[in-house]
Amino acid sequence: MSDPEDREDRESRTAVLEAFADTIIPGEKRHPGDRAVAGVSTDGGAVASGAIDVLETPEGGMAPALDDLARALDGHAVRFRAEHGLPPDDREPFVGLGYADRLTLVGELLAPDHPERVMWAGLAMFSFMAFDTGAHLHTVDAIASGHPGLRILGFAPPDKDGLWRFPSYSYGRRLADIHPDTDRSGSPA
Template identity: 50%
Template sequence: MPAAPLGRRGLLKALAAATTVLAAGPLTTAPAEATASLTAWTTQSLEAFADTLIPGQRRHPGDLPIAGAVTGPGAVQAGAVQVLASPDLPLGPWLPEIAGLLDARALAWAATRLLWLPPGWPPFVGLPSDHRTALVTGLFDPADLDHPIWQVLALLVGLAFDTAAHQHTADALAAGHPGLTWIGFPAPDADGLWRFPEHSYNRPLADLHPNTTASGSPA
């Protein structure tokens, strides 16, 4: 259910710290451990938010958090909630409040538009797909007081899909990570390292300086 008002300064500090941790390298907590502390209500709201940003197909009939707007994998299948909830990040204690804030926005949205929300589900989950999209679009308006919160959450959701931030990249590819597979991320060489023998334009971009050392460093 919607939670008490956020302590925005503390939350923004936690969000900034989260982006710093992710920039340093992959998370180390197993996906099952990452979401163990979340209630179903919070998880469903976060899944619906992630699915609004990067839609995917439903996991099973009646999968209401995923709107089912497209075919193929989306942010939920790629582990967005696992990234948000990882104990490696400082967001865990804030996630119920973030979900509550999102659901409060959804309640207000539905009330002003006379939308029926299905009982037993978080309000944001109950919104039709087009209304979810319109609501989330407004959350990123610079005039919205809370827009930094949603901007950082969107960054983390994108990292889950595009980089498998909660897994080592080689392990994620070997396991068929939905996001990396969908975008065609290349597999590593046999030793687990990535090498790019061809220049991006198939030619050197500049002549090699004559004083360049054997390691490629400038003299």
């Protein structure tokens, strides 16, 4: 059985990371009391697209750093609040910021001259990956389940057999001849 304090810490960490992801690609609130998702969009954003699932995949390599990233983001929020005359919020320093303030702070963290830019850019990149690709899901399954990012982007569904074929070329013309060693599946022989 998990310790209630550990569960509370994990929920807090998740909320901070969701608030960051929602700042990168805003979404619709999941419920009226949703604090992590600011609700500045009327459709699903990075959070609804699975940003936390993508961040927590072992393949991405970010999972071991997530606790530290959430603490660091809250630390930056405490500083930001003090610098901008905002009331302190010991419980939710970053999550408790309004969307405009979150956006300003994240912009500072992603600025080319910020010393921690690389780690914040990595966190932002995973938010984009969740939305743009559903990286934690098989694409066929993501489309079938109505993945918000793929739906919003208009990602084409596969043919009935689960493969993608594009009889109409996106540029309106064929760009190259098929290599003679290409097999029927489209793979090189």
